[in-house]
Amino acid sequence: MALFRSRDDTMLVSLTKGVRLTLPADPGPGRMLDACRQYRPEAKPHRKNPGTIYADGDHFCLHPATAIGPEIANRAGLPADITCAFFTDWDGAEWGKSQRDRRQIDRDYIDRSKYLLGGLAARFSGLWYPHPDEVTQPLRAYVFTVREVDAAGLLGVASRYAPALALGDPRSDNVITLLGGGGVAQVRYWPPLPAALPKSALAAGPGAPEVLDPSWTFEDTALITVDAKQPAEGADPEVARAVGAMGLGLAAETGGVCVDIFGFRVRDPADLIIRAG
Numbered sequence: 001m002a003l004f005r006s007r008d009d010t011m012l013v014s015l016t017k018g019v020r021l022t023l024p025a026d027p028g029p030g031r032m033l034d035a036c037r038q039y040r041p042e043a044k045p046h047r048k049n050p051g052t053i054y055a056d057g058d059h060f061c062l063h064p065a066t067a068i069g070p071e072i073a074n075r076a077g078l079p080a081d082i083t084c085a086f087f088t089d090w091d092g093a094e095w096g097k098s099q100r101d102r103r104q105i106d107r108d109y110i111d112r113s114k115y116l117l118g119g120l121a122a123r124f125s126g127l128w129y130p131h132p133d134e135v136t137q138p139l140r141a142y143v144f145t146v147r148e149v150d151a152a153g154l155l156g157v158a159s160r161y162a163p164a165l166a167l168g169d170p171r172s173d174n175v176i177t178l179l180g181g182g183g184v185a186q187v188r189y190w191p192p193l194p195a196a197l198p199k200s201a202l203a204a205g206p207g208a209p210e211v212l213d214p215s216w217t218f219e220d221t222a223l224i225t226v227d228a229k230q231p232a233e234g235a236d237p238e239v240a241r242a243v244g245a246m247g248l249g250l251a252a253e254t255g256g257v258c259v260d261i262f263g264f265r266v267r268d269p270a271d272l273i274i275r276a277g
Helices: 007-018 029-036 072-073 099-125 149-159 238-252
Strands: 020-023 060-062 084-090 127-129 138-145 174-177 184-190 222-231 258-259
Touching: 007 020, 007 072, 007 084, 020 099, 029 099, 029 238, 060 099, 084 099, 099 127, 127 138, 138 238, 149 184, 149 238, 222 238, 238 258
Parallel strands: none
Antiparallel strands: 020 084, 020 127, 060 084, 138 222, 138 258, 174 184, 184 222
16 A cells, blocks of 8 residues: 555645646736736735745735646546646645634635636636535626616616616615516616615625725625526526626726626626536
């Protein structure tokens, strides 16, 4: 019986049980850093290790790409196009902490990795683990804005992207609902607090508002949600692009910011394509 795992066996465990991001190609540190900054604008290169990124601007380290050979990829059950993996750690976050605190820190960072790695996977056509619950729910784009929108204005903009949308029944909390039967199934406008339900329950992943203008207050910020009928993970790419295009269009018309389910700023409709696997 071998006392130590081979390098391949260690890699196999990392690719099947560990926190990881796997991609068809290495985008390079510049593009990866730019993508991380759509989640946390303060993301920065590691101060000592070239190619490693403090993806949250703090302790969350995303290490450079590790090549995956065809044999290991096959043993790990990865698709044939996957060629590299990115692994993580929480550099220095556990220093000086008790064992109980270290366990909690691990849980917190693993939970954060669900969103951070998910957003990166969407932007680079890859896969990741672990997944947040949001990927099993209808695909959604979020638009945060400080401009108030009325029903006619919302319908006017949204119908450019989904002509079948129609106004739903009025609500006592002033939430405006548009309903449709195509790729975009529902659009909702949630007025600033306290006019509507608290938006904290609707926010896109941990800390999504960190990509917003810091001068915006929660009480002044309205929220528009754009929903598809299909689950986020594995949604038809054309449906995902339609949701993303409408989100970006609404953001442009309202001076807002479009955000995906992972809490990343959306810059291209294709950012909402979440590969199944």
